[in-house]
Amino acid sequence: MTPDEQxxxxxxxxxxxxxxxxxxTRRNLILMVLSAELMLHGVSLTxxxxxxxxxxxxxxxxxxxxxxxxACEAGLALSLVLSLYRKSHSLDIQLWSExxxxxxxxxxxxSSAERGKLSSYDDIPTLTPAGIAPKDPPRTxxxxxxxxxxx
Amino acid sequence: MMxxxxxxxxxxxxxxxxxxxxxxxxxxRRASKPRPHxxxxxxxxxxxxxxxxxxxxxxxxxxxxxxxWVFAIGALMSGVLMITAxxxxxxxxxxALATLSTCGLFLLQHAPFLAAATIIVxxxxxxxxxxxxxxxxxxxxxxxxxQRSSQSLLATISAFVLLGAISLTLQSEKIDIVRPVxxxxxxxxxxxxxxxxxxxxxxxxxxxxVIVPVMPGNVMSKAKGKTPVGNLKGLGKSLFGDxxxxxELAGTLxxxxxxxxxxIAPRREQGAI
Numbered sequence: 001m002t003p004d005e006q007x008x009x010x011x012x013x014x015x016x017x018x019x020x021x022x023x024x025t026r027r028n029l030i031l032m033v034l035s036a037e038l039m040l041h042g043v044s045l046t047x048x049x050x051x052x053x054x055x056x057x058x059x060x061x062x063x064x065x066x067x068x069x070x071a072c073e074a075g076l077a078l079s080l081v082l083s084l085y086r087k088s089h090s091l092d093i094q095l096w097s098e099x100x101x102x103x104x105x106x107x108x109x110x111s112s113a114e115r116g117k118l119s120s121y122d123d124i125p126t127l128t129p130a131g132i133a134p135k136d137p138p139r140t141x142x143x144x145x146x147x148x149x150x151x
Numbered sequence: 152m153m154x155x156x157x158x159x160x161x162x163x164x165x166x167x168x169x170x171x172x173x174x175x176x177x178x179x180r181r182a183s184k185p186r187p188h189x190x191x192x193x194x195x196x197x198x199x200x201x202x203x204x205x206x207x208x209x210x211x212x213x214x215x216x217x218x219x220w221v222f223a224i225g226a227l228m229s230g231v232l233m234i235t236a237x238x239x240x241x242x243x244x245x246x247a248l249a250t251l252s253t254c255g256l257f258l259l260q261h262a263p264f265l266a267a268a269t270i271i272v273x274x275x276x277x278x279x280x281x282x283x284x285x286x287x288x289x290x291x292x293x294x295x296x297x298q299r300s301s302q303s304l305l306a307t308i309s310a311f312v313l314l315g316a317i318s319l320t321l322q323s324e325k326i327d328i329v330r331p332v333x334x335x336x337x338x339x340x341x342x343x344x345x346x347x348x349x350x351x352x353x354x355x356x357x358x359x360x361v362i363v364p365v366m367p368g369n370v371m372s373k374a375k376g377k378t379p380v381g382n383l384k385g386l387g388k389s390l391f392g393d394x395x396x397x398x399e400l401a402g403t404l405x406x407x408x409x410x411x412x413x414x415i416a417p418r419r420e421q422g423a424i
Contacts, residue, residue, distance in 0.1 A: 006321055008256065011223045013321075015230055015253070017314040022234030024306035027296040030285055031239055034246050037277065038230055041253045044269070052260045052381070057389035060262050060381075064390065067265075067272055068401040072408035074277045078284050079416035085288050086417045092296040 001053070008049040016042030029084065029091045033077040040070045161205035161213055168198030219259060226252035237297055239285050247278045261381035 015038060022035030044063045051059015081091070088095045156163060172195030175186055205213055226249050233245035250273040257266040390398055 001321075001325075007219065007223070008260065009321055010318060011226060011256065013314055013317040014227050015249070017310045017317075018227070018230035018234055020313070021303075021306050021310045022230075024310070025300040025303040026234065027299070027301055028239055028294075030281060030288070031234075031242055031297075034242060034281060035234060037273075038233065038246065038249060041226075041249065044265075045253055045256055048257055048260045048262050048265065052262075057381070057385045060265050060386050061389045061394055063262075063265055064268065064386075065394075065397065065401055067268060068405060071272055071276065072404055074280065075412040076408055076415065078280055079412040081284060082288075083415055083417050090296070091288055091294065094296070094301065 005049055005053050009046055012042045012045035012049065014042070015039070015045065018042075027093050029081045029093055030078075032093065033074065033081065036077075037070060037074065040066060158209055159205060160210065161201055161217075165198050165200075165202030165205060168194055168201060170198075172196075172198055215259070218255065222252045222255035222259065225249075226256065239297060240282065243278055243281050243285060246281075247274055250274060250278075264383045264386055 019035045019037070019039030019042060022038065023032050026032055026035065044066050047059045047063045047066065049059070051057065051062075084096065085091060172191050172193075175191035175194055176188070179186075204216065208216065229245045229249035229252060233242045233249060236242035236245060250269065254266040254269050257263075257269065
């Protein structure tokens with residue numbers, strides 16, 4: 001490996017790591033997707049360098065497939081972000097930490113004002129705790145329930 | 152003398168900048184208003200860097216070096232500014248700059264088609280879509296979650312430990328690469344093959360070097376006869392020859408992803424965004 005190839009690989013690794021930092025730290029949903037795209041740039045640069053190193057076309061061919069998958073990912077991620085935004089009216093990722101299992105501790109919220117913003121939405125799915133059998137939900141008797149009078 | 156000045160213009164530029172900076176910093180003959188100090192220091196530093204970088208290098212090597220450093224520093228700095236931007240619109244624009252710099256690095260690696268395709272896909276489609284979504288979703292100015300990051304210390308430390316490990320592996324191990332033998336495109340069979348040189352000059356000539364198939368290993372990545380490397384012809388032969396099924400699969404993936412994006416995106420009847 002010549003130093004010329006080494007420095008290209010190092011730039012690719014640097015781009016990947018920067019994208020990883022952005023993905024882990026930023027709380028904006030769109031910025032997280034953008035950081036994932038930056039990681040893909042690093043991978044593409046590494047692939048092209050490998051292909052150039054071995055004098056084959058495979059590196060560039062793989063990068064084209066990476067490009068295809070990145071385009072698919074961007075489209076799907078943006079539509080997911082839009083549907084999440086419709087539910088919470090915010091792009092904050094930490095509002096969705098309520099989707100965790102109920103016996104796990106959540107992330108530390110910076111401000112308690114943003115907490116509980118989602119509690120008014122009842123259609124968010126909740127996970128049953130793993131390992132422990134959930135209790136039976138309390139049942140209303142069918143004679144007193146409102147459904148009995150309708151039938 | 153004349154050939155030296157023609158071959159090393161950057162050295163002369165460095166020397167001139169160095170001298171101009173010293174003259175700038177020198178106290179003047181008359182007791183006039185002193186010149187700003189920082190500009191002189193900047194000029195001296197620029198001259199010194201130019202002189203030191205251009206020592207003992209010819210012009211083409213220097214051009215490759217300069218282009219590499221411009222694109223590499225551009226990509227990495229844009230990445231840093233992107234992940235630290237408070238405003239997501241600025242983050243998207245810094246990402247566009249990082250994409251352009253990466254495309255420059257692709258060009259230096261003999262991948263002009265890939266550079267063009269990446270610019271078209273990212274700058275033309277992805278960035279515009281991201282900006283549309285940002286402007287749809289953030290009409291009320293700066294949001295609180297953009298001003299604060301979560302677990303930034305842990306994430307930065309672990310990511311840079313990873314980068315250090317990668318650098319250590321890349322720079323300490325002697326990795327032997329079985330290099331193929333490159334001969335000139337129009338050479339006859341009896342001419343002596345030249346060992347594969349990996350110079351970073353642009354190779355856009357109509358007669359690219361062809362590869363004599365000596366590579367062991369993967370059947371697909373074996374160089375096949377007179378397949379040129381790095382230009383559109385070789386890439387097309389590889390894509391539509393070896394990887395034809397993968398190309399069809401990628402097309403199917405795009406179709407499925409577009410259908411899924413349409414299905415997932417919220418309808419207008421269910422409420423405006």
